[in-house]
Amino acid sequence: MHTTVLEVGPRDGLQNEERALSPEDRIAFITRCVEAGTRRIEAVSFVNPRRVPQMAGAEEVMAGVPRRDGVSYSGLVLxxxxxxxxxxxxxxEVNVVVVASDTFSVRNQGCTTAEMLDAWDGIAAAAAGAGVPAGVTIATAFGCPFEGETPPGRVAEIARRAADAGAFEIALADTIGVGVPAQVRDLARRVREAAPGTPLRYHFHNTRNTGYANALTALDEGAATLDASAGGFGGCPFAPAATGNIATEDLLYALHRSGVETGIDMAAVADTGTWLGGLLGVPATALLGRAGPFPS
Structure with missing residues (x-):
């Protein structure tokens, strides 16, 4: 069995850290991921640098990333x-975030969910015209810090709208790390029904220590891609008490020990997580770099 792990560290992993890395350091981070075997990387975010200064210099980063056959770089656009x-x-490829709750959407993106869906329609058409695939990430799909529970029917309707406009994939994101496996199963089935045939990607945070269980549940539900961040860094600057993504190296350990192939060197990613923590001045939350693989 094979699944794709999308490395989101260069974007989602860095956007909430106090120390902003230079474009050169971000290129070095991405290069390490590529050399470890990662083939999908969320490299940059094309947002206002005044709102997210950690993402400034996106063009410089893209100009310096290694271009290899089979390696795909995505950029977040709003x-x-x-x-x-x-x-x-x-x-x-282009990643467009549509937030499933209006309050968070207005705080995060300055527009309601309905307004962002209208913007998505235009982005999707323009990207298709340029020959670049565009996908949708449904943020706060499992819960909102301001509105509480996210109605699953609302998530399914956003997925239907995304698919109707030609999304090449749909991601369900647990932005604040409140989801549990039962929710993953329920949402996976609802979204498959609303957007039949569209590959599903999942983005989990480990805020309440359920991220890895959620990822393995998503795999059982046919996930095409799982997001993860080297070292476990990340979080949303517009979500209170947001903490890191599931760590790429820890996810790889669970996948590889379960017989799932990814093509990524787990030890190399663990080294990268430790290296990144040194650059950021904070320790990685990933555990593999401390405990080591098994068998050793």
């Missing part, structure tokens, strides 16, 4: 200006 920047920078 509007047409961001899309234009992403296309000019040479991204291989």
């Amino acid at each position: 509007n047409r200006r961001g899309l234009d920047r992403a296309l000019a920078a040479g991204v291989d």
